Amino acid sequence: MMGTWRARRWVIPVSVVGLCVVVVMSGCVLFEDERTAKGRKLYNHYCMHCHGEHGRQGEGYNWQHMPDPRPRDLSDEATMSTFSDEEIFSTIYRDMKDTTPEVGDPIGDEEFAVPTMPTFKYTLSEEEIWDVVGYVRTLHGMSLTYDVEARKKQLEQDLKAAEEELKQAQAALAAAEQRMAEAEAQAASADVGTDVDESEEDVADEEMDEEEVVLPEEIALEKAQLRYEQAKKAWENFTKRPRRLNIPRPDLNVSxxxxxxxxxxxxxxxxxxxxxxxxxxxxxxxxxxxxxxxxxxxxxxxxxxxxxxxxxxxxxxxxxxxxxxxxxxxxxxxxxxxxxxxxxxxxxxxxxxx
Ligand code: HEC
Ligand code: HEC
CATH class of the missing domain: 1.10.760.10 (Cytochrome c-like domain)
Structure with a gap:
């Protein structure tokens, strides 16, 4: 009896120590937050072959086969800490530039133009790319300071506000149209059998004939519509992967x-x-x-x-x-x-x- 109890007393401390060892060896995966975990998954799928599991040079299976320039060491804090979160984001989220000397695209100082580092702007959502940036930070022992949640909230609020504005503008236009219809009906009934002053009748007629009347509410609605579409696009770019629909058939008959x-x-x-x-x-x-x-x-x-x-x-x-x-x-x-x-x-x- 005593013997078994004494043996068992070791079970708990030993398993706690064992758990700690596992946690440390697996890079504290258990303590990873949800965003970093998502970033890790994306990194392993889209980046690891070139950058290596830990971001080290020569580690990825593609590294030695790549043409120059080859990826820098993402695990090196000394250099990586000189890049801001936004800079890292924009190397992953950018448009590719033609780097051919003389004939290529003009490339500004701030633009990252390395053709052998692909862009993911058209493959992943902005949110996913921030998750990846967060994970890249962990490769050199840092963490993301950019507030992804705040950006997401802002975009969501912008969209809600634009939606509300759009509804109000639609209601305002409907009300204005209603007022106009009522005024027209009134003018029409006033016309019947009444001795209307010539000049007044002219004015009423003129207003009714004027088909091109643009109500200020119409202009406001157009603006609200545009703002809403922009806010919606910004929200979708952030939360959804880009898609490309309706690719036209190419004309491959050339001289x-x-x-x-x-x-x-x-x-x-x-x-x-x-x-x-x-x-x-x-x-x-x-x-x-x-x-x-x-x-x-x-x-x-x-x-x-x-x-x-x-x-x-x-x-x-x-x-x-x-x-x-x-x-x-x-x-x-x-x-x-x-x-x-x-x-x-x-x-x-x-x-x-x-
Ligand atoms: C086809 C190989 C390849 C893939 C895939 C790839 N990269 Fe790169 N990456 C490069 C090359 C080449 C460079 C340019 C040399 C350099 O600056 O490190 C680079 C540069 C970088 C840099 C340094 C940027 C700088 O300012 O110098 C970061 C950060 C980076 N990549 C992150 C990623 C992430 C995250 C992914 C996956 C979403 C990814 N890369 C996918 C090849 C690749
Ligand atoms: C980050 C790596 C990467 C880059 C950059 C890349 N590809 Fe690919 N490509 C792949 C992979 C992986 C496949 C295999 C597709 C699959 O089965 O998922 C592929 C498949 C293809 C195929 C089909 C090949 C076959 O035999 O089925 C063609 C064609 C192709 N790529 C052309 C290109 C062209 C052109 C470019 C440049 C505009 C390019 N790729 C850039 C990774 C890449």
Whole structure:
């Protein structure tokens, strides 16, 4: 009896110590808040292959295959602490820039223009990106100071206020129209059998004939409508992943000269604007996150390529390939470039996409 009790007395302290060890070893995952946990999940799905599980250089399986510049060390507090939360946010949430010297887009000092770091502006919601920024902060032992909840609340309040304003403007217009209709009816009944003063009748007629009368309430409603749409868009950008509906069919019938131009442009955009080579290889050069594209010209149909490039999530919801915000013209050029990739069959079979 005594023996068993004595043995049992150790069970509780030992398991507490054991739990602590597990917590410390797993990077205190148990104490992670909900946002950081979401950020971790997104990071592991969309970032880890290039940046590594802990943000260290050389850690991600794609790292050594990437063209220059390769990712910096996200676990290094000395450099990472020099970036504000907003700066980190804007490297992930931005538009891609054509970095070709001389012919490319103008790039301002504040703009982050590294084609091999993809944008996630068109793949994730703003809220999700803030969650990822929060997680990136933990990689170098810091935490997010930006108040995501406050921003969310603000946007929600803005939307509610705009909605209320819109309702009021609609009611005001309805009331004004009602008043006008009543005035017209009154004028009409006054007309019947009454000896109306000529000049007064003229005025009434003029008002009724005037079809182009724009009520001030109408102008106010238009403004309220616009404000409401903006507030709604801001709220949706924050809370929802962007979608791209109605991708038009591309016109891929071009003259030989045009085709040659587009192929050249496409190759340039592939490397200097969208950094496709950070994830895909051609002739064994480039990243290994996506399948090699050596034989894309044989294997894939032009219209399919075009649609895939513009909105991969529309074809495969959770693909690791981000929507890079490619313009329709750029997608066409990229399609023509990929159609030139017609390498002979390799000795080894191409590994299937992940
Ligand atoms: C295809 C590889 C790749 C993927 C995927 C990728 N990155 Fe990067 N990232 C890079 C490269 C290349 C750079 C540029 C070199 C640098 O500054 O570190 C970079 C830079 C950064 C930087 C430093 C920014 C700066 O100002 O220098 C941060 C932060 C970052 N990435 C976060 C992320 C996050 C978060 C994700 C996932 C949502 C992600 N990256 C996905 C390749 C990648
Ligand atoms: C962050 C990495 C990444 C970047 C950047 C990227 N891709 Fe991809 N790509 C992928 C992955 C992963 C797949 C596999 C899709 C899947 O099954 O989820 C893929 C698939 C493809 C496919 C289909 C290949 C096949 O054989 O089925 C094409 C074509 C393609 N990408 C073209 C591009 C182009 C063009 C760009 C630049 C505009 C680009 N990709 C940028 C990761 C990336």
């Amino acid at each position: 030989d000269d045009e085709r040659a131009e587009l192929e050249k442009l496409g190759k340039r955009l592939y490397e200097n604007k969208y950094g496709c080579h950070a994830c895909h290889s051609i002739n064994q050069q480039g990243g290994i996150v996506g399948p090699p594209l050596d034989r894309a010209g044989f294997r894939l149909n032009g219209t399919w390529i075009y649609r895939w490039i513009l909105y991969p999530q529309g074809i495969k919801k959770h693909t690791r390939m981000p929507n890079l915000g490619v313009t329709e013209d750029d997608a066409k050029a990229l399609t023509f470039f990929l159609k030139t990739l017609r390498a002979p069959k390799p000795d080894r079979p191409i590994p299937p996409p992940e």
